[in-house]
Amino acid sequence: MRETTDRPYHHGDLRRALIGTALDMLAKDQNWTFTLREVARRTGVSHAAPYKHFRDRETLLRELARIGFIRLGESLTGAMSPGLPSTRAHFMAAAQACIGFACQNPGLYRLMFSSDADKTIDPQLHDAAMKTFGILLDLLERGQRDGSFRPVAVSALAAAGWAQVHGLAMLAISNQLLEEKVGATPIPAALEVLLDGMCRTDCPVHVPASGGHSEHTCPTR
Template sequence: MSEIKDRPYHHGDLRRALIDTALDMLATNQNWTFTLREVARRTGVSHAAPYKHFHDRETLLRELARIGFVQLGESLTEAVSLGQPSTRAQFVAAAQACIGFACQNPGLYRLMFSSDADKTIDPQLHDAAMSTFGILLDLLERGQRDGSFRPIAVSALAAASWAQVHGLAMLAINYQLLEEKVGSTPVPTALDVLLDGMCRSD
């Protein structure tokens, strides 16, 4: 495990302190193989202390994923509210924000879409993920209303959009967008191809 500075815990919000420590560990090591005991040690509390707030390691991981979706949602919301001249431009800004978030938080992004972030057993995680996905749906629906996007099932547009953007994000954080394979500007080029298929031609 890479060296991470311990967070001596003195008083205050223990739950928040444990989460912050775990987020630091996730950001440093880009994986979530740590144990609750290790999180407790680095926070400066007894190994039993985390169990006051998290039933097990998986509960903590799902909370980290929930936080990730909230942060991603905030990034998307900011991206689409910057006064772009068209819905298409807003879509590009949101897509780039998603990919940027993944590149800045690769470990967290991978966790958010891993089997350890099981949304079927955590309503709060499910709600956070769906709220973030709702930003995409709202953008697509607005694009259909103003004539920017094709008048087909919004679920089809959403599936194509999410597959493309999430795929680009995963390729980016795995360093697989190699120029010899996909050119020097793979993200804008791929988004143009996607949008040419989504936008009305009339």
């Protein structure tokens, strides 16, 4: 990469360079509040140059989000090493990887799930998000096949697992998981509670088929 040396008027691959700069800034900031002009500045081009590659600021943001989903997917698959003892352990590893990704890339993570990254506008972004979500679905279906997870609708498990992980991630990066509220190790603790609800036991609980939830008999201690 020739960076500060020549600058031959035509950058060569400005699009990629802008994305790289923006990702760098996003990797440290919280709020993806970076300004397009500063991205251009740090990339060493004029403030209007980015408009030759992205129609507007939001188009760049969506592209960043798309890359974020791809990277998150890589983190997830990387975390689920086949050596783990159970599907439950796989879920745990994937969940922690997802939260770890969020903590290491708070701005990017927030962007990915913000309404600025509107998936109804950009089909490629939508595809990337769906593909990453598919990793979770695959894991859940595998867990149901091997008897680890309860035989409820897989979409229910997906909603629960996703919401839990996303919620922990968002709370973590917003610094809301204060010890006075949720203890010293809230993330594994919360995940264990959820997994207790997802995992099969020898006394299966009700099936949340439609609206009504059946009565729970809680034996006295």
